[in-house]
Amino acid sequence: xxxxxxxxVFTENKIGLLNRISAQFTQRHINxxxxxxxxxxxxGIHRFTIVIEDTEEKTRxxxxxxxxxxxxxxxxxxxxxxxxxxxxxxxxxxxxxxxDLEKLHKLVKDNNASVKEMVNGFVIIEKTGTKEETxxxxxxxxxxxxxxxxxxxxxxxxxxxxxxxxxxQALEIHSKEIxxxxx
Numbered sequence: 050x051x052x053x054x055x056x057x058v059f060t061e062n063k064i065g066l067l068n069r070i071s072a073q074f075t076q077r078h079i080n081x082x083x084x085x086x087x088x089x090x091x092x093g094i095h096r097f098t099i100v101i102e103d104t105e106e107k108t109r110x111x112x113x114x115x116x117x118x119x120x121x122x123x124x125x126x127x128x129x130x131x132x133x134x135x136x137x138x139x140x141x142x143x144x145x146x147x148x149d150l151e152k153l154h155k156l157v158k159d160n161n162a163s164v165k166e167m168v169n170g171f172v173i174i175e176k177t178g179t180k181e182e183t184x185x186x187x188x189x190x191x192x193x194x195x196x197x198x199x200x201x202x203x204x205x206x207x208x209x210x211x212x213x214x215x216x217x218q219a220l221e222i223h224s225k226e227i228x229x230x231x232x
Contacts, residue, residue: 053082054108055127055134055205058097059089059213061120070097070121073114079103083136085202091217094122100203123216127207134205138183139165140174140190141197148172153193160186171196 060066067086074081083100101108108126115124142153144167153172157164162176176186183200 051102051104053100053102053129054105055129055132055203056097056099056101056108056112056115056124057127057205057207057213058099058115058124059091059122060095060097060118061093061122062088062095063120066118066120067097069118070099070115073111074099074101077107077111079107079111083202085204089213091213098203098205123213125207125212127205131208132205133208134179134203135177136180136183136201136203138176138178138186138198138200140176140187140195142172142174142190142193143196144170144172145194148193156186156189160189162186 058070071081071084079101081099081101083098085098087096088094089096101111112124112126115121142148154164157174160176160182161178162174165173165175167173174186174190176183180200180203187195187198
């Protein structure tokens with residue numbers, strides 16, 4: 050049965066790695082719903098957050114293939130229940146005389162969003178939340194004359210203990226044992 054999975058990949062920051070990782074999905078006919086990449090909390094290590102919808106078996110297989118990439122340090126697979134996740138969305142509304150600012154501000158407040166800026170005749174609204182929450186606000190803002198909309202990819206953290214930190218600590222201990230045994 051297909052369901053949503055968040056794949057988190059810790060990597061070195063190397064040219065061409067994104068292409069090689071995305072090729073793993075293409076080869077298996079898996080569509081990437083969302084992709085976010087940035088520096089991680091560890092210096093020199095980057096984090097990919099990839100959201101797909103597929104079977105558990107295909108998802109686990111693609112994670113194993115991703116881990117075979119030389120620059121990949123570790124990859125993990127999580128269900129939505131195993132992560133805390135969010136997205137950010139920006140909405141652009143044209144500020145016209147007919148715009149009911151009071152009604153707009155109430156709608157923004159009721160959706161736990163905020164007015165980011167009022168610039169060049171536009172109101173820029175910011176909303177952080179799930180894809181469903183940002184889409185709901187999109188639908189509610191549409192009648193106000195929506196002139197632009199963008200949503201980021203998912204960012205997420207596991208709601209379990211830091212598995213990557215444990216992995217790094219074990220790797221460090223193993224490396225010290227190898228060095229000590231060879232001298």
